[in-house]
Amino acid sequence: MKNYRLHSIILTAIASASTASAGGLSEPIIPVLQAVPPAIVPPNDWYVGAQVGAISADLPFIIVEGPLGTEEASGTLYGLHAGVQRAFGAMKAGVELDYNTTSDVLEADESGATLDLETLMHLKLRAGADVGPAFLYGTAGLAYASGEAETAGFTYELSDTAPFFGIGADVMVSQNISVGGEVLMHQFDDVDDTGLDIEFTTAMLRVSYHF
Numbered sequence: 001m002k003n004y005r006l007h008s009i010i011l012t013a014i015a016s017a018s019t020a021s022a023g024g025l026s027e028p029i030i031p032v033l034q035a036v037p038p039a040i041v042p043p044n045d046w047y048v049g050a051q052v053g054a055i056s057a058d059l060p061f062i063i064v065e066g067p068l069g070t071e072e073a074s075g076t077l078y079g080l081h082a083g084v085q086r087a088f089g090a091m092k093a094g095v096e097l098d099y100n101t102t103s104d105v106l107e108a109d110e111s112g113a114t115l116d117l118e119t120l121m122h123l124k125l126r127a128g129a130d131v132g133p134a135f136l137y138g139t140a141g142l143a144y145a146s147g148e149a150e151t152a153g154f155t156y157e158l159s160d161t162a163p164f165f166g167i168g169a170d171v172m173v174s175q176n177i178s179v180g181g182e183v184l185m186h187q188f189d190d191v192d193d194t195g196l197d198i199e200f201t202t203a204m205l206r207v208s209y210h211f
Contacts, residue, residue: 045085045094047178049208052078055102055120057200061111061151070199071111075104077120077202085126092135093127100202113151115198120145122164122184133171135178140165143186149196156196162188170208180206 055077058070077100085094100120107114121144128137146159168182181204188198 043086045087045092045210046082047084047208047210048080048082049178049206050078050080051098051100051182051204051206052076053202053204055106055117055200055202057106057115057117057198059106059108059111059113059115059149059151060196060198061108061113069111070197071108071113073106073108073113073115075102075106075117077102077117077204079120081206081208083124083126091127091129092137093125096122096124096126096139098122098124111151113149115147115149117145117147119147120202126168135170135172135180136167137169138165138167139182139184143184145186145188149191149198151196156192156194158192158194158196158198160188160191162186168206170206172210176210178206178208178210180208182206 053076054074056072056074059073060070079098079100081096081098083094083096085092098121100122102117102120105114105116122141123143124139124141126137126139128135130136141164142161143164144159144161149156149158164184164186166182166184168180170178170180172178182202184202184204186200186202190196191198
């Protein structure tokens with residue numbers, strides 16, 4: 001009888017141990033790697049628009065028995081532009097192409113030197129940062145100008161390229177429309193191999209539609 005009870009106790013203990021062993025070992029935890037969401041790249045900001053403003057030029061003229069001199073002349077300039085820019089953190093950068101012309105013949109008062117500027121185009125690189133609603137930027141690139149200059153009784157058909165630089169600002173006044181201003185400085189040396197140096201500055205008001 002005692003042996004029977006002892007055997008029962010041993011069998012019960014073995015069964016309990018087996019049950020505990022089977023249920024006590026938890027399944028290994030396998031970490032699940034979460035997919036990293038792709039970086040959000042800001043879309044390109046394409047825009048088109050128009051500009052109008054003033055041009056001020058230093059026109060060369062010949063001083064009798066003296067060196068070449070210059071005299072200032074001014075007029076109105078207007079045209080169209082198109083470009084694209086992208087945000088890089090707090091900065092923005094982009095490219096722009098514009099076309100301008102003038103209905104005025106720029107004429108120096110005293111010397112009578114004139115410049116009929118038929119075409120003024122810019123290929124611009126623009127870079128800057130947002131300050132409140134305004135985008136403030138610097139710009140530089142290549143300018144192409146063509147027209148006709150008259151000085152000291154000689155007429156020159158001119159067509160040449162030269163670097164330029166300047167500053168500007170655009171302010172968003174609605175979701176798609178910005179207004180702004182831009183000042184560019186140009187230096188055409190030995191224009192079209194004529195020996196004439198022509199400097200001029202443009203100051204333009206701009207309106208652009210962004211899409």
